[in-house]
Amino acid sequence: MKKIGFLFAVSLLLLSVIGCGNTTNNGGTKSSNAQATGESGEKAKYKIAISQIVEHPSLDATREGFLAALKDAGIVEGDNLQVDYSNAQGDQTNNMTIAQKIAGEKYDLVLAIATAPAQAVVQQVKNSPILFAAVTDPLDAKVVSNLDHPGGNVSGASDTNxxxxxxxxxxxxxxxxxxxxxxxxxxxxxxxxxxxxxxxxxxxxxxxxxxxxxxxxxxxxxxxxxxxxxxxxxxxxxxxxxxxxxxxxxxxxxxxxxxxxxxxxxxxxxxxxxxxxxxxKYFDHGYQVGQMAVDVLKNGKKVGDMKVTVPDKxxxxxxxxxxxxxxxxxxxxxxxxxxxxxxxxxx
Structure with missing residues (x-):
């Protein structure tokens, strides 16, 4: 009986350890999409969504800078990174539809480029970390309520000093x-x-x-x-x-x-x-947000603890x-x- 009791206790302990290994993706911890590097040496894989209001040079450069920062940190699109990119073509109805679609899936991180996408994504997406870029006034837009300590699952960078x-x-x-x-x-x-x-x-x-x-x-x-x-x-x-x-x-x-x-x-x-x-340079602006994303994806940092930045160069x-x-x-x-x-x- 003692032996059976011992084996039962060990089994409970193993189940407890396995259960603790599951984490959520609310504000910075890895979701099931990000597969940690295992004994095989395989890279972690990530899945992110990008919502952009319209195509024009500044916003495109922001996105390119963001992806460049990820690439420099070893997170490469087509390799260990899947990017779901959506463009609203300046249409507010499209913008909200994109945010709702993102909310219906599981992402390791969501990037919103420009004010309107940021507002829509923040309103709809609750189960993934959110970063924004090219937002003029995050407080006025009600994207965050505090620039130094945003809290929740949102932070990013304003493009206006x-x-x-x-x-x-x-x-x-x-x-x-x-x-x-x-x-x-x-x-x-x-x-x-x-x-x-x-x-x-x-x-x-x-x-x-x-x-x-x-x-x-x-x-x-x-x-x-x-x-x-x-x-x-x-x-x-x-x-x-x-x-x-x-x-x-x-x-x-x-x-x-x-x-x-x-x-x-x-x-x-x-x-x-x-x-x-x-x-x-908007490329630099995007790169700065990309570095924040690296901290979230690779270092497990919570976006709500990250200060909203502004251009300083x-x-x-x-x-x-x-x-x-x-x-x-x-x-x-x-x-x-x-x-x-x-x-x-x-x-």
Whole structure:
């Protein structure tokens, strides 16, 4: 009887150990999708979902940077990483449908790129860690309630440092004395665009410069809105407004044809033909979020314990070719404000 009792106790102990080995994926611990490296030396395998609001250079570069950070950490798409990528094509109904689909499956991590996908994913997905990128104001969007200690299963990186907007408006006021009004094309249905426009307006007010708005509801209206600012504005400006950025070539065309200095909130738009911004590379922004993902996937860190970050490598970025198209004389004083002249004065 003693022997039988001993064997029974051992069996209970083994069952207890096996039971403790099962973990959940709420906020950072590995789910059943992530297979830990075993005695065979096989790599852990991961499954992530990416929801992106629309295709344009900044958001695409964010996604590419994110995946590059994973690759550098040995998490490689097509090898030990499965990526389920969805693009809402700017449609809010699609956006919510994508979030609901993600919520119905099991992922080791979910990445939401831009404000609307982040809002939808946070609302729907409760069983996977969530990181967001390219979100202008996570607090205003109610994606998180605390930037230093988000809590729950959500964290990420904002793509807006308010200092960048104020510095750009200071650049406009300091170098363009004839500019008394700045026109902005804006979809006021995008919270991120509204927040950034308000910041720009307050910064311009300090210099006695007025901001004039031309509203749009979709990309097909952007060209007409930009044209409506001709004669009403001395310069043009756009925020990280997904609706407007998607049709930014039409704004560039209007600026070039009417010799209007055109300022943007992102480097990618300057590379396409805006004259100047104070900004950063969206690839770097995505890479930063990717490093957070590595901490979650490989190190078991909980996203709710990770501080929401903002871009910290800000610099003035100038496009000399765009300057010529828009009738701008680029002075030495302008160039001196560029810290990294080799990479941020585009020729």
């Amino acid at each position: 308010p200092e960048a907007i104020s510095k750009l408006m200071d650049f406009v006021a300091g170098n363009f004395k004839d500019v008394k009004t700045v026109g902005v094309v804006i979809n006021q249905g995008e919270p991120n665009a509204v927040v950034m426009t308000n910041l720009a307006e307050k910064a311009l007010e300090k210099h006695g410069i007025k901001l004039v708005k031309a509203s749009v509801t979709n990309t097909s209206e952007v060209k007409q809105a930009a044209e409506s600012l001709v004669g009403r504005a001395d310069a043009l400006y756009i925020t990280l407004d997904n609706t407007v950025v998607e049709a930014v070539n039409t704004v560039i065309q209007v600026a070039n044809e009417n010799d209007l200095p055109f300022f943007s909130s992102d480097r990618d738009t300057v590379e396409k033909g805006a004259f100047a911004t104070v900004g950063f 800000l610099d003035v970025i100038l496009n000399l070719k765009a300057a010529a198209e828009q009738g701008i004389e680029v002075t030495d004083a302008m160039k001196e404000q560029v810290k990294d002249q080799e990479n941020n004065i585009l020729k």
